[in-house]
Amino acid sequence: MIRIETSQIGENGYTVDGEESGDLLDLAQDPVARSLGPIRYELTVEAAGSELVVRGWAETELRLRCSRCAQFFSTTARVSSFLHAYESAEHPDFLDVSDDVREDLLLEIPGFPLCQAGCKGLCARCGQDLNEGACGCVPPEGGPSPWSALDTWIATPGSRPPQGGPGRGRK
Numbered sequence: 001m002i003r004i005e006t007s008q009i010g011e012n013g014y015t016v017d018g019e020e021s022g023d024l025l026d027l028a029q030d031p032v033a034r035s036l037g038p039i040r041y042e043l044t045v046e047a048a049g050s051e052l053v054v055r056g057w058a059e060t061e062l063r064l065r066c067s068r069c070a071q072f073f074s075t076t077a078r079v080s081s082f083l084h085a086y087e088s089a090e091h092p093d094f095l096d097v098s099d100d101v102r103e104d105l106l107l108e109i110p111g112f113p114l115c116q117a118g119c120k121g122l123c124a125r126c127g128q129d130l131n132e133g134a135c136g137c138v139p140p141e142g143g144p145s146p147w148s149a150l151d152t153w154i155a156t157p158g159s160r161p162p163q164g165g166p167g168r169g170r171k
C-alpha cells in the first residue's frame, strides 16, 4: 500500500519516496505480464483548496510476453507524470494512492508488446521462432520460383499445351 500521511503536509507540501512490492500490481494470474521487482516511486502531495493534489512518478520492472514470438522479455513500465486529486475532507489522516499508481502503471503496458521493433514472430506453419533463424517452410531467398517451370515450358519451341489446346495449325 502506498500511503501518504496527510498530517505531514506543510507549506511546501510533503514528499514521500520508496519502494512497494510488485505484488501491488496483482499480475500473478496475468497471461502476458509478470512483475519483476518492486515499484519505486516519488510522490509529492500539496493542499489546493479543498483538494489534495498528488504529483510524481512511479516505475517498475516487468516481464511481458511478445505478441509476435510469445517469448517473455524484460522492460520498465514508467509513469513519469502521475497526477491525481483527492478530496481533503475524505482523507483526514492519510491518503492511499495504491489503486491509482497500479492503474497508471498497468496503462503503460502496450496492448501488443514487442520484444524488439523488428521481431519476426513465429512461422505460421511450423511454429519456429524466426528470430532464431529461417525454417524449412520458407524458400531461401534467390532460389527457384514456382513460376520458373512454366517459363521453361513456354520457351521450348514446338511444345504444346498438355491437354488439346486450340489447334492453330502448327506444322
Ligand SMILES: [Zn+2]
Pocket: 066, 067, 068, 069, 070, 071, 114, 115, 116, 119, 120, 121
Ligand atoms: Zn518477439
Ligand SMILES: [Zn+2]
Pocket: 123, 124, 125, 126, 127, 128, 135, 136, 137, 138
Ligand atoms: Zn516454418
